[in-house]
Amino acid sequence: TKRLVPLSDEQTKSYNEMKRLALTKLENGELATTQTVLTQIMRLQQICCGHFTPDVGEIRTLKNNRLNELLDITDELQGKAIIWASYTHDIQQIASALRHRFGPEAVATYYGETPQDERQETVNRFQDKDNPLRFFVGQPRTGGYGITLTAANTMIYYSNSYDLEIRLQSEDRAHRIGQTGSVTYVDLMAENTIDERIVRALRKKINLANEIMGEDI
Numbered sequence: 041t042k043r044l045v046p047l048s049d050e051q052t053k054s055y056n057e058m059k060r061l062a063l064t065k066l067e068n069g070e071l072a073t074t075q076t077v078l079t080q081i082m083r084l085q086q087i088c089c090g091h092f093t094p095d096v097g098e099i100r101t102l103k104n105n106r107l108n109e110l111l112d113i114t115d116e117l118q119g120k121a122i123i124w125a126s127y128t129h130d131i132q133q134i135a136s137a138l139r140h141r142f143g144p145e146a147v148a149t150y151y152g153e154t155p156q157d158e159r160q161e162t163v164n165r166f167q168d169k170d171n172p173l174r175f176f177v178g179q180p181r182t183g184g185y186g187i188t189l190t191a192a193n194t195m196i197y198y199s200n201s202y203d204l205e206i207r208l209q210s211e212d213r214a215h216r217i218g219q220t221g222s223v224t225y226v227d228l229m230a231e232n233t234i235d236e237r238i239v240r241a242l243r244k245k246i247n248l249a250n251e252i253m254g255e256d257i
Contacts, residue, residue: 042227042239043113047088048103055087055233081202081248084234089199091129099129106228107137110198113226114138114175120166120191123177124210125198128152134198135177145172151179159187167191180210189213196226200238202248 047055062080070076086092090104114121125131131151138147148162165173166189176189180201192214201207214223229235241248 041224042229043109044231045104045106045109045228047230047233048105050103051087051090051230054092054102055084058084058087058092078202078248081234081238085199085238086127088230088233088235089125089127089130091127106198106230107133109228110134110196111137111141113196114141117194119193120174120176121194121196122189122192122214123175123196123198124180124183124200125177126179126181126201127199128179130198131177131179138175138177142174143172146174147177148173148175149177150183152182154182163187163189180206183210183213185209187213190215192223193221194224194226196228197239198228200227200235200242202238202241204242204245204247207242 058080062084065080066077083092087102088106090102090106092100092102094100110123123134125134128151131149135147135149148166150159150162154162162173162176165171166176169191176183176192195211195214211223211225227239229239238248
């Protein structure tokens with residue numbers, strides 16, 4: 041399923057400015073490699089998530105509706121859920137908001153900065169049906185491979201990687217041996233933005249990194 045999240049006025053302004061800049065660079069030949077195009081896509085996606093990382097300086101937070109939409113979804117849920125986010129800034133913001141609403145024991149994070157000696161313990165607590173840990177907030181590049189999270193029947197993508205393999209591997213964390221129910225996958229996205237383009241490509245099993253050159257972003 042998908043949940044559409046409207047951009048705030050501040051996000052819309054920043055998004056349109058960044059898109060114009062990216063198109064100008066593309067026309068001028070400055071985006072000569074797939075990687076440079078994907079960097080611009082990442083910046084557009086960050087704006088959709090509610091923040092922006094400039095070339096120089098600290099992350100700038102933008103007024104947005106995305107976190108509130110996520111909290112609305114979690115209020116509707118029964119049982120445990122996995123929340124995937126591509127950016128460290130978002131993982132930290134999500135975890136803080138969920139802890140405030142559901143209590144510190146209900147939330148754990150699993151991303152690049154998570155110490156190695158804490159990772160398996162986090163998985164074990166999440167898999168324990170009697171443990172109060174309800175929300176596993178992770179980064180797909182870190183937590184999307186090798187671990188089993190079948191205690192969850194809901195998986196929420198706060199943001200998506202454009203890499204198809206990362207998406208497929210992260211989906212499989214809950215859809216493994218030991219899963220006795222169906223799994224619901226929820227994509228948060230801003231309408232008429234790069235969010236929709238990425239999710240549409242992933243659902244068609246297209247690796248956007250291989251397809252993006254020459255496309256209108």
